[in-house]
Amino acid sequence: MAKSPSLDALSRAFVAEINSLLNTTVCDNVVLQTSDWRGTYFVSLNPRNPAERRGFKVGSDSKTNLYLLVTFQLSLDDSDQYLMVRSSVFALARDPEMTDELFHIDYERDKQDGYSDAHLQVIGRSDAWDALLTETKTGKKPKSLGKLHLPTGGTRYRPTLEDLLEFLVYEEFCAPHDDEKFESIVAESRAEFARKQLRAAIRRDLETAKQAVKDFS
Amino acid sequence: MTAVHATDPTTRMDLHERRSVRDMAIQSSGFTIDELRQQARFNEFETLQAKLSWMVVSAFERSSGEES
Numbered sequence: 001m002a003k004s005p006s007l008d009a010l011s012r013a014f015v016a017e018i019n020s021l022l023n024t025t026v027c028d029n030v031v032l033q034t035s036d037w038r039g040t041y042f043v044s045l046n047p048r049n050p051a052e053r054r055g056f057k058v059g060s061d062s063k064t065n066l067y068l069l070v071t072f073q074l075s076l077d078d079s080d081q082y083l084m085v086r087s088s089v090f091a092l093a094r095d096p097e098m099t100d101e102l103f104h105i106d107y108e109r110d111k112q113d114g115y116s117d118a119h120l121q122v123i124g125r126s127d128a129w130d131a132l133l134t135e136t137k138t139g140k141k142p143k144s145l146g147k148l149h150l151p152t153g154g155t156r157y158r159p160t161l162e163d164l165l166e167f168l169v170y171e172e173f174c175a176p177h178d179d180e181k182f183e184s185i186v187a188e189s190r191a192e193f194a195r196k197q198l199r200a201a202i203r204r205d206l207e208t209a210k211q212a213v214k215d216f217s
Numbered sequence: 218m219t220a221v222h223a224t225d226p227t228t229r230m231d232l233h234e235r236r237s238v239r240d241m242a243i244q245s246s247g248f249t250i251d252e253l254r255q256q257a258r259f260n261e262f263e264t265l266q267a268k269l270s271w272m273v274v275s276a277f278e279r280s281s282g283e284e285s
Contacts, residue, residue: 008227035228037235038280042272047228051242051273053266069265073272087272091265098265106268108260119260149261 008034010083011041011074018043018070018161021189022056025165025182026174030056032070040086043072053098055091059174065094066173069104070161082200085109090164105164109155118158119149156197162190232281239277246270 011034022030035047042050055067073087091104107118123146133143152159166186168174176182202209230238243250246267253271262268
């Protein structure tokens, strides 16, 4: 039987893919790195402090102040063979310290009590939201749109980094390095993510997968 | 467009260093560890920093459990 790849090797391959995706689309010289926390690996900009709130510049146009923070917490799944994203954060802000935050997408697998594994927090306001939040305020803490956790799906179909990069380009917040190649790079990266998710879903429910193959053959 | 960078070697820290990073993460969150734990229970972190800090705290707890 082939030896299982180590968490170190899998994590380094993972971060190489992420760095490649970022640097071939809308970023320059981003080097996310891995740090080993014994059984858990971090992917972050500062491997000696993965909790540091620091982003990297998006877009080559220096006039645009837009910064992205990307952090992953990785481990092996329960078979000890496959890499699993335990938790991740993608955040967008107007400054590298991420103080002037615009929104973040937060994922943590296997939440209990029906809570969504992935959600979006938008730092903003509108009259409609203010009215609703005032009407429904129950506790002493003020509610605001930025404190709300808008559900965005579960483990398999959560928002991806590819989705976020597409959003930035299609909404014209930044230009890709290469218009023609951008779509194909993102599409291939997303397809790889989907393949991994499909394989994971099959591993966890072989009977349904077998039945589906039978039905569709 | 820039060249794709090779991955730097994985950073490894000893228990003392990881504990120090954990303590710093709790301090920078503006919450107590119990408050972070409560927010983590429902994955409803009050702030971006709280979420980032919890990622470090939870990793530390898993790693120190293995070492104890």
